[in-house]
Amino acid sequence: MNDISIFKEIRENIETLERHLIIIKTLLTEQPLGIIKMSQQTGIPEHKIRYSLRILEHGGIIEASREGAILTxxxxxxxxxxxxxxxxxxxxxxxxxxxxxxxxxxx
Structure with a gap:
C-alpha cells in the first residue's frame, strides 16, 4: 500500500492489535506460556511477542508468572x-x- 495514506499509523496499530488478540486467544486456551513457546505456537517472531506482552502487561491484561504469561x-x-x-x-x-x-x- 502507498505510504502517503493518512491511515498508515492506524493500519500499523491495527496490525499490532491483531497480534495482541492472537496472543490473548492463545493464552485463553493454554496458559501459562513463555515467549519461545508462544512464538512457536503462533508463528509470531519472539521480539514481537515480547513487545506485545509488555504492552498487554502494562494494560493489566496479562501478568508474568514463574511459568510464563497468564491472563489477569x-x-x-x-x-x-x-x-x-x-x-x-x-x-x-x-x-x-x-x-x-x-x-x-x-x-
Missing part, C-alpha cells in the same frame, strides 16, 4: 466492557470511513 482475573472479569470498547471503536472507524467517502465523492 481483571481482564477475564471485564469481558463485557472490552467488547463494548471494541464495538465503539469499530463504529468510530465506520463513521470516519463514511465521512471520508462523502468528502471524496463530493463534486
Amino acid at each position: 482475573s481483571d481482564f477475564i472479569a471485564n469481558r463485557e466492557k472490552i467488547l463494548t470498547d471494541a464495538r465503539e471503536n469499530a463504529q468510530r472507524l465506520e463513521n470516519i470511513y463514511k465521512e471520508l467517502k462523502n468528502i471524496l465523492e463530493s463534486p
Whole structure:
C-alpha cells in the first residue's frame, strides 16, 4: 500500500492489535506460556511477542508468572466492557470511513 495514506499509523496499530488478540486467544486456551513457546505456537517472531506482552502487561491484561504469561482475573472479569470498547471503536472507524467517502465523492 502507498505510504502517503493518512491511515498508515492506524493500519500499523491495527496490525499490532491483531497480534495482541492472537496472543490473548492463545493464552485463553493454554496458559501459562513463555515467549519461545508462544512464538512457536503462533508463528509470531519472539521480539514481537515480547513487545506485545509488555504492552498487554502494562494494560493489566496479562501478568508474568514463574511459568510464563497468564491472563489477569481483571481482564477475564471485564469481558463485557472490552467488547463494548471494541464495538465503539469499530463504529468510530465506520463513521470516519463514511465521512471520508462523502468528502471524496463530493463534486
